[in-house]
Amino acid sequence: MVTVDKPKRKYDFRSIEGKWQKAWQDQNLYAAPDIPDADNKFYMLVMFAYPSGDMHMGHFRNYIIGDAVARYEMMQGKAVLHPFGWDAFGLPAERAAIDRDIHPRQWTQENVTVSRATLQKAAISYDWSREINSSEPEYYKWTQWLFIQLFNKGLAYRKRGFVNWCPTDQTVLANEQVKDGRCERCDTLVEKKDQVQWYFKITEYADQLLDDLDNLPDWPDSVKTMQREWIGRSHGAEVDFTIEDTGEKLPIFTTRPDTIYGVTFMAIAPESEIINRLNLEPEYAEAVADYQMQALRRSEIERAAATGEKDGVFTGKYAVNPYNGERVQLWVADYVLAGYGTGVVMAVPAHDTRDFAFARKYDIPIKVVIHPNADTTLEVATMEDAFTDYGPMVNSDRFDGLASFEAVKTVTDYAAQQGFGRHKINYKLKDWLISRQRYWGCPIPIIHCDKCGQVPVPEADLPVELPDVKNFLPKGRSPLADVPAYMNVACPKCGGEAERDPDTMDTYACSSWYQMRYTDPHNDQAIFNKDVASAWLPIDLYVGGITHATGHLIYFRFFHKFLRDLGLVNVDEPVTRLVCLGMVQDETGVVMSKSKGNTVSPGPLMDEYGIDITRLAMFFTAPTEKEVVWSGATMVGVQKFVHNKLFPLIENYRGSKPDLKQRFKLEEMNEYERSIFVKLNQTIKRVSDDIVRLQFNTAIAALMELLRDYDSANISSDQLNDCLVLKTIQLAAPLAPHVAEELWHQSGFEESVFRSEWPVYDPEAIVGDLIEIAVQVNGKLRDTVRVAAEADQADTGHHFS
C-alpha cells in the first residue's frame, strides 16, 4: 500500500499558548460569582502553598489535577470557585531570611512572585482576584479575631505544663508537629520543657471530630483511620486510690477495671507533681529525685526505645485499693505517660505486659484475677507473660465468676455507687499548643495587665500588626519581647500600664480557616459574609498531600466546627470529598523536596515541550493516589499524540457547523460509522467518569484509542464527522486546554471551549451496556452470551441451569 505523506500542520505551542492565556484573562474565564446558586456550584480547592521557592513537579501535579477538575466542572455548567493563596507565615521563611540576611517578608514576597508567575504560566484556572496571603494584615486580622472568639468562649487558654521543645528552632511545638520524637521541620530530637503556653481546646470537639468521620464517605479510609487513632478515644473507669500517709486521693484511669483486684503496685510518671506531695523519707527522696532528673533528660524516643526493659524507683510510700483495702507499693516509672489519663496507673502484673515485666524485674508480687476460661487456670510461678485477654474473674471478692468483659461495666458501676470511682472517657488527643517563640507569625492579640489579667485586644484595634524587627534570631523567647514600642501598651480595660503577649501563633492556625476566607476574601467588615460562605461551602473536592492527615486536616475541621457554632456556617464539615495525592519522587525513588535538592521544575519542560504536553505527561504517568516516579519518559508518548494525532485532528473538520445535540441513528450508518460512533460515545463516558474519579491516565488512553480508530475518509456524513471532531476537542479540553481552545476556534467558534457544554453520551450507542459473559465448564470456555448490563440473575440464570 502506498501512503502519501500529507504535510502535517505543526503544533507550534509558542504562538498558541500566550494568545489563549490572554484571552482567558480578558474574558475573566476563571472569575467565580459572588454568590452561586447553591445547587449548581463547585468549590475546587487545592491546599494552598508555602512560598519557599519555585514549585516542582510535585506541586505541579496537585495544581493541574485541580485545574482539570475545575475546567471540567465549568463545562458542566457549574459556578466554579477555584482559588489560590499563600500560607506565608512560618519558620522556613524565617530561617531562610536569616541565612540570606533579609527580612522574611521580602523573602516570602519574592517567592510568591516567582511561584505565582509559574502558576500563571501553567494556566492553572485560579480566580486570582481572590488570592490571599496569610502574612498580610488584611488576612491575619481575622486570624486574631478568631483567636479572640476562642478566648471568649474559653477555648483559648494559657497553662503551665511539659511541652515539646525544639532546641534548634528554639520554640515549642504541637504534638502534631513531632514525628518520631523529632521536630517535623528540622528533624532535631525534641526535648521536654516545663513552660506556660497558649492552647486551643480542640479536645472540647474530640467527640464530634471522631464521630463525624462516619459522615465522610468520600474521604480516604486511611485518613479517617489515622484521625481516629490520633483522637484515640477509649472508654474506661477512673478510680480513686488513696495515698496511705496523707489520705490524698490518687485517681487513676483504666480500661480494665475488671482486673482491679490484681493490682499489686502503682506507678507515677516522673513528671507528675504528685511526687512532690508524697513527703518522701530522706532515704527515698534522693533516689526518686535522681530518677526524675534522668527520665526528664532522656528523649521520648529513648524512653520508648527501652520497650520491655522498664525501670523505676520505689518511693517508700503505699496506696490503698478502694475495692479491697489492700496496700500496694507506690513507684515512679517512666513507662507511665504524664500526659495521658491522670499520669498515674494501677499496675496489674498478671494481666498487663508492661506491668508484668516491671514486677518480675523488681520482684513485686503478681496476683492472678482472671483465668483464660473455666477449665484453664493460671499459675504465677509458671507464667511467662501477662494474660491480657478477658475471662472468668477469680480472687475478686463479690465479682468472682463474672465474665470479665461484662464486668468492666459492673465493676465500675460498683465504684460509682460507693463513691470512689466513675465511668470515664479518655483521649489521646491533647489540646493544641499554638504559641510560638518566633518572629514570623501572627501576633497573639492578648494584653497582659497586672490588674485585669489577660485582656483581648478590642476588635476595633485589630489587627495587632507584626512590627519590623531587625534581629529575629531565635533565642528561646519571642523576638517581639525585645521591642518595647510593641510590647508596652495601655490595658484596654483599666487603661493602666500593660504588656502585649510576645508570642506568635502556630501557622496551622492561619491555615485552619483560609478555605472560608476564599469565599469572601476582601471583606474588611467581617471574617466573611455568612450567606456567601454558606452558599459555597462545603468544599466539593479538596486535594492535597497525605502528610497533613493528622495535622491540618484535624485542625481545620475543628475550626470549621467552631465557626459553625458561632453561626457563621451551616454545615458540619468543611469538605465533602478529600483526595490525597501520592508524592512525586525523583528517578531514584526519593521524594522530591526543596530540602533534598532533587527537584525537577515544570518551567523548563513547559518551555521545551509546551504546557499541555507537560501536563499530559504528568497526568499519564500514574493515577492520582499513587506516588509518581518522575523520569520524563512519558513526555515522548504524549508529545507524539499531540503532534501527530490531536492537533492535526482539525484537518478533518469539514466545516458543517453541526448541532452538537443532534441524535444520530445507528441504523442509518455504515459499518465503520457505527463502530466509530460507538467508540466516541464510549470515550465520552470513559473520559467523564475518569475525570470525576481523577484517573486522568486512563482518560488520556481513551482519547488515544479514539483517535487511533478514527478515519475521516470512511465517514460519509459531514455532520457525523464534524460532531466527532468537535466532541473530541471538548473531551481533551480539561487536560490540554490550549490545544483544545485553539482547535475549537479554528473550527469557527467565537466563544471559549470552556463555555461550551460538556458532551453527553448516547446510551443507545454504548455497546458496553451489553456484557459478554463467558460460560465455562471446568475452566474451559464453552460459550459466550451477550446480555444487557442491567440483566439480573433471573435473566441469566437459565443458561446455567
Added chain:
RNA sequence: GCGAAAGUGGUGGAAUUGGUAGACACGCUGGAUUUAGGAUCCAGUUCCGCGAGGAAUGGGGGUUCGAAUCCCCCCUUUCGCACCA
C-alpha cells in the same frame, strides 16, 4: 509490637460491580524511509513450545460455571501509630 494499604510483562500502568488479564504508553527487536543522526511510518513484543497447545496477576489453600478482583493462612513492600494502662 499494633493498625492500614498494596503486590499484575523489561518499565509506568489498564481491567469502575467476579465475566476473553496485560488497554494505553515507554523500552526493546525487525523492517521501510532518510546523505547521516534525530524524527516518522509498518510489524512484533507475558512466559514455555516449531506447532497444536499449555502456564501465568507475590506463595499456598478455599468459595464459584467463572477469581487479579471475594474468604483464610503465609511472605514482601510502603505508610501511620508507637509503653495511651
